[in-house]
Amino acid sequence: MTITAPSPRATERIAAAMTVLMCRPTHFTVTYRINPWMDPDAPTDTDRAVAQWEQLRETYRGLGFAVREIAPIEGLPDMVFAANGGLVIDDVAYTASFHFPQRQPEGPAYGAWFEAAGLKVNRAQCVNEGEGDFLPIGDVILAGHGFRTDRASHREAARIFGREVVALELVRPEYYHLDTALTILDRRPGREHVAYLPGAFSEASLSELRLRFPDAIEVSEEDAAVFGLNAVSDGLHVITAAAATGFHAQLREHGYTPIGVDLTELLLGGGGVKCCTLELRSAVDQRSAVDQTGATGKES
Ligand code: ARG
Numbered sequence: 001m002t003i004t005a006p007s008p009r010a011t012e013r014i015a016a017a018m019t020v021l022m023c024r025p026t027h028f029t030v031t032y033r034i035n036p037w038m039d040p041d042a043p044t045d046t047d048r049a050v051a052q053w054e055q056l057r058e059t060y061r062g063l064g065f066a067v068r069e070i071a072p073i074e075g076l077p078d079m080v081f082a083a084n085g086g087l088v089i090d091d092v093a094y095t096a097s098f099h100f101p102q103r104q105p106e107g108p109a110y111g112a113w114f115e116a117a118g119l120k121v122n123r124a125q126c127v128n129e130g131e132g133d134f135l136p137i138g139d140v141i142l143a144g145h146g147f148r149t150d151r152a153s154h155r156e157a158a159r160i161f162g163r164e165v166v167a168l169e170l171v172r173p174e175y176y177h178l179d180t181a182l183t184i185l186d187r188r189p190g191r192e193h194v195a196y197l198p199g200a201f202s203e204a205s206l207s208e209l210r211l212r213f214p215d216a217i218e219v220s221e222e223d224a225a226v227f228g229l230n231a232v233s234d235g236l237h238v239i240t241a242a243a244a245t246g247f248h249a250q251l252r253e254h255g256y257t258p259i260g261v262d263l264t265e266l267l268l269g270g271g272g273v274k275c276c277t278l279e280l281r282s283a284v285d286q287r288s289a290v291d292q293t294g295a296t297g298k299e300s
Helices: 046-062 106-116 151-161 203-212 221-225 245-253 283-293
Strands: 019-022 066-069 086-089 092-095 120-122 134-137 140-145 164-169 182-186 193-196 237-241 257-261
Touching: 019 046, 046 066, 046 237, 046 257, 086 106, 086 134, 086 151, 092 106, 092 151, 106 120, 134 182, 140 151, 151 164, 164 203, 182 237, 193 245, 221 245, 237 245, 245 257
Parallel strands: 019 066, 092 120, 140 164, 237 257
Antiparallel strands: 086 092, 134 140, 182 193
């Protein structure tokens, strides 16, 4: 009999309850081009977008997520991409301030929703696209820049949330938001785990990622190109593009359960699973997630 040393991949995966905000793609179409995926001359099918989005919502409900919805606004075809609507941690919201004029009205629309939901709202002074570029993990916030979010907003977020913000430079126009190139798989402090596309980052940012996350999953160009990395993880289940099959296999190897969803219609707008999902991290959810790890001393 051979005794095998415990594999570092054997980390226990635990699902933590999530609350998310979504926006029905009632008005989704492609009328302008602000990323390389968008082609205003190519036809879109709004009914198909709605049907695919409903599948995603039902997937979340099936996993026990609480799904909240913001009313879609006519004339804002990208409003379905709720991740860009802001950043919420411990019931504190930092609003988005969009880079392109076409999306600017979405900032106040999401801000008003946060206010009505009783969150403590900080209105952005600096250009940022919410969770498109800000991804909290452990005690820090990973923050993309290069295409949409200004570096000045990284400092603004650090001040509002009192957390270290780790700047990551994006260099490929198809991966214009951090959440198209990197997925947070496990956010628990001390067990941080991510997946990313190495080629989407500058040399310096890639070194930073390799230093911080030595056991990260490096995803193939093929899986990234179907927006596999535009994914949502509850710590066990990873909801991602159905077509990202290589990534699914990597996830299984690391103890996760991949769940493939077809959002190809929304990919015509340059978005996927994560883009359609804004996480509402409440102080209460955070505490229960910490309890599940058995960690102590986090009570406040
Ligand atoms: N058409 C949208 C834009 O270019 C897509 C946003 C995708 N959202 C995201 N979180 N990556 O702004």
